Amino acid sequence: MNEIQIEHSNSVTTLTLHREQAGNMFDLPMIHEMTRQILAAGDHGDAVVIRGHGPNFCRGRDPSTAGPQPSPIDLRDRVLSPIMGLYDAIRFCPVPVIAAVKGDALGLGCAIAGICDITLADESSVFQLPEMEYNLPPTLAISAIVERVGKKTAGFLAYSLTKLDAHAAQAVGLVNTVVPRGQLDTALQSLLG
Numbered sequence: 359m360n361e362i363q364i365e366h367s368n369s370v371t372t373l374t375l376h377r378e379q380a381g382n383m384f385d386l387p388m389i390h391e392m393t394r395q396i397l398a399a400g401d402h403g404d405a406v407v408i409r410g411h412g413p414n415f416c417r418g419r420d421p422s423t424a425g426p427q428p429s430p431i432d433l434r435d436r437v438l439s440p441i442m443g444l445y446d447a448i449r450f451c452p453v454p455v456i457a458a459v460k461g462d463a464l465g466l467g468c469a470i471a472g473i474c475d476i477t478l479a480d481e482s483s484v485f486q487l488p489e490m491e492y493n494l495p496p497t498l499a500i501s502a503i504v505e506r507v508g509k510k511t512a513g514f515l516a517y518s519l520t521k522l523d524a525h526a527a528q529a530v531g532l533v534n535t536v537v538p539r540g541q542l543d544t545a546l547q548s549l550l551g
Contacts, residue, residue, distance in 0.1 A: 392447075407546065448473050455474045460479070464484075465486075465499055503515075507531045511530045
């Protein structure tokens with residue numbers, strides 16, 4: 359799949375979101391492919407890295423690819439279940455899943471960064487749960503990050519729409535390490551070494 363570049367090197371699988379023109383937003387086929395790749399990498403590698411191509415990690419799920427308003431069953435089958443499957447693939451992967459974040463990590467992107475075992479963030483990173491701006495409950499994203507940040511912080515992020523810079527995201531537990539701008543690749547290679 360063109361929108362997720364897959365690289366295997368030294369027992370590390372790197373999955374790079376490649377929809378730069380759309381802020382690396384996920385559509386449904388990308389969610390399924392990312393899930394498949396993480397499950398496969400967990401069976402034969404030492405680590406999985408998730409990153410974005412271009413200036414942003416991931417600006418969420420692409421609403422322009424959602425189609426007409428789904429019925430509740432379609433919503434469960436086409437949106438909720440695939441996203442929960444992706445979260446479970448990351449959460450239960452037998453090898454570490456590492457997020458390398460720069461730029462925007464919004465909605466689904468914020469949740470993925472938060473649920474990963476290790477999250478490195480460039481100082482340019484911004485984390486937000488913007489779903490309430492669109493009258494959508496961010497329940498899926500909250501379910502992914504609540505273990506990391508706690509109920510109070512998850513609720514605050516959902517209701518306030520606050521954008522956290524990399525250092526604030528580290529302070530609340532979304533991020534492990536913040537690196538200077540332009541040093542993300544160096545920090546990632548050091549960690550993988």
